[in-house]
Amino acid sequence: MIPMPAPSLELGLIGNAATAALLNALGDVTWMCLPRFDGDPVFCRLLEPQSGPDSGLWSIRCDELARTRQSYRGHTAILETIQEDDQGNRLKITDFLPRFPDRGRMFRGRTLVRIVEPLAGTPRITVRLCPRHGYGAHAARVMRGSNHLRYDLDQQALRLTTSAPVEFVLNETPFLLDRPHAFLLGPDEPLSDGPHVIAAAFLERTEAYWLDWVRALSIPPDYQEVVIRAAITLKLCEYEETGAIVAALTTSIPEYADTQRNWDYRFCWLRDSFFTVKALNSLGVTKTMEDYLAYVLNLATGTPDGYMQPLFGLGHERVLDEETCPALLGYDGHGPVRRGNAAYTQVQNDGYGSVILAVSQCFFDQRLPRLGGIELFERLEVLGRQAVARWNTPDAGLWEFRTRESVHTHSVLMCWGACDRLARIAAHLGLPQRAAAWGAHADAMRQAIETQGWNDTVGAYVSAFGGADLDASLLLMPEVGYCTGENPRYQATVAACEAQLRQGHHLFRYRAPDDFGTPETAFTACTFWLIDALVRLGRHDEAREIFAAVLEQRTALGLLSEDVHVASRTLWGNFPQTYSMVGLINAAIKLSRKWEDVV
Template identity: 50%
Template sequence: MTQTLDLFPIGNCAASALIDRSGRFVWACTPRVDGDPAFCALLSGDKAEDQGFWSVDVEDMASVRQHYVRNTPILVTEITDKSGAVVEITDFAPRYLQFGRVYRPMAFVRKVRPLSGTPRIRVRMRPMVNWGEAPAAITTGSNHLRYVGGEMTLRLTTEAPVSHIRDERLFRLEEPFSMFLGPDEGFDADVAATTERMLSETTQYWRGWVRTLSVPLEWQEAVIRAAITLKLCAHEETGAIVAALTTSIPEHEGSQRNWDYRYCWLRDAYYVVQALNRLGAADLLENYLVYLRNIIDSAKGGHVQPLYGVGLEPSLTERFAEHLPGYRGMGPVRVGNQAHEHLQHDVYGQIVLSTVQAFFDQRLFRPATVEDFRALEPVGERAFELHDQPDASLWEFRGRENVHTYSAVMCWAACDRLGNAAQQLGLMERADHWNSRAA
């Protein structure tokens, strides 16, 4: 099968995966979005048919149809064989309210059932470790398989015969079964009933979230799908928003401009937050502000990087993953991103622009305070100092710096919006200060 970027993302703001047009998991990192890709077929080149995927293959497959469950990131794949028998696969990452908080494990569920006829299937589970260096070692339990050797040991729990999955045996699909892939922890419950409840509650969660969006009648389906996809780029634990779920997809064929985008660019995150905020999704903004406040505290009035790891890591040393040939063999595959070393002065404006809404928006659980304003002021001072200094700007040029209009405008915006925030807080002396800075 020719590799394609026509892929379906699923996720829960902790785990994420990409599924191809045949229903295979071809990309998923553990234990976080910026971790080792257990499923790395997307970047395996000619080896993509042999490693780094999770498939449910139907014997004598004739056609495939795929769609998302309405207003959710839950994917349904229907595979028909040459005799007319149909298999349905439902893929999702659980996400729902439980015990007063959101349950979002680093886990995926695949529910497989026959819709008609007597199809024969083969489950192939081939995770890799250390960026495609070797297959994960497999150990077997009575109702589970363990995949060992990577950053995270994975456990597949199922009511299907585990030997069928371990040996990739072709078998007749007569009854539905479920597969739960997650951390190496016991699954002390009925797999079928529990995953069915997870599916129901995950569906309910996402439809409830979409229902809160303020979406005009025009282009609703496309806007809702885009909003869900953007939300999947959030790492909810810390509030980070990654630029992409993948690394090293070439900018164009043979360019070698293959970058790792699985980190939080403060600029890109600002635009994601603004896009969803216009739809009324304040939850992403509030989580991202927590992330930003931690970055501001760590900077202590000094240099702010253009990007950080999802866990606030400042060092994102760039290296090559030698065992992965790259998408369609177009390497290199990079891990980390040298851009964390760049000077990009627009970042100071992005921080203030992202934060200033919290001084005005009455919807937020935690409105911004005078203490937050005091913490922001050093960011504004950096913006004022650097507004006319050379940098790499949003173009992220490697090896050369210039004075960029975009960066200058963003630095001005930082001073201007701080003036607005000071006035809102009744700090007129500080408002005059920042308005004079912006003048």
């Protein structure tokens, strides 16, 4: 019989842009937060509750399980797990969260649907459903109804409605799977029809939705499956109700063992969202940009002077106090587990450029139902004025150093990007005086980057004005339009980054010790930035070789976390990481052939 698997990021993701769940290779639900991505994890086995290995999960397990295999149902967010015992009895578990258009709106119910059906022989199964609350501290109180189970949690209650015998689920009694059974776990509300009828209808309509969504993607001819899975994953990281985009769906999966680099990523970082919106725009998914525009405009309206903290809650929350959760031991025992993120108190001056660059397409893309006009431009100008006021002042930077500040070159670059785009937008709107004013600010920032962000001794741009260290964000200069790959200074910076930061096919974000010591894992997004740089320098074969190596690092289901330990080839960091999935899309587009070269 297969034992409980060791901690691993071989996880499957299901979701519907309202909530999401992660399942391990056996088909156990090991992570799910309610009512939002940043809510209390009712399934928290991924972070090892102190209450034991059988708590904080939902397993549907074939007795004497011998082997499993797992895949998505085509190009959808529907996950299928095949289980087989040592006698050849087989079953299939189909897991998803419903998402489909209904009555003029998008239905995205917070109901986890599981359908289990026999495929061969007479499998026997045991259902173990053990939600917790208080970040793993408390078990749910279970109450039995006539055809359902109610799980009382702190400030919410869940109802399991099933066609399987409720008695067997309540007491974890093994039973013969002689026909399909449906399980629906969601709000404490009665269903309008039998669970098998509702589940089948939800499945059919959810599958149809995802197939239609994928059909509309503008994908390259090569690496199609890579791009499609990455695009679906990014969509699942959008909290569609408000337009926020989370950096990842988990908290406290460490960057490496025993490093204390355990952070809560279930919030909306302005810079991460910029990259996500840009990647989805390149595939023709402009609706996410429209949703995100509404999100950031709401935030900007709440700060009359235009000051923007680096991250916000999914419902525009500005206070995200950081605290530890002692009832959870941590991923593979590597605590602490944190909720909240103190980085919200930091000054990070790159955010103004991130917002303006993310939404600037709204002024130029004729596909959009409402193009940006004077009113939107004037709102963005408020953010631009903050960029002008702050660009040459110290901040925590892209990497969120907690104990020191500098004038970071990347932050100045993004402030330059804010002013540069405002100048372009003003010219597009027929406002020459404003265009000239914003252009002058951009020119001043460029001059500073060229004089203070360049180090003659190092022979490269450097991380901070007047410094000598390098970091991978310097490779992003062409990405934001600052220069091209033909720029000699940029080429020299790429060479310097390779010399100092590259290890095999991976790139570290920096090598200098930080608040927690010397980094031990490569930041996967930085490796994608290296691929982009190599393509810009015409080194396509090298870029493809690195891309192939990164593809091998993905999980069996095509997902990536934040970091990789180069020597052991193991994934670390929060999961799935939007930065990394964005990199898959960008690299695939740059390295693929054109359609006219294929057909």
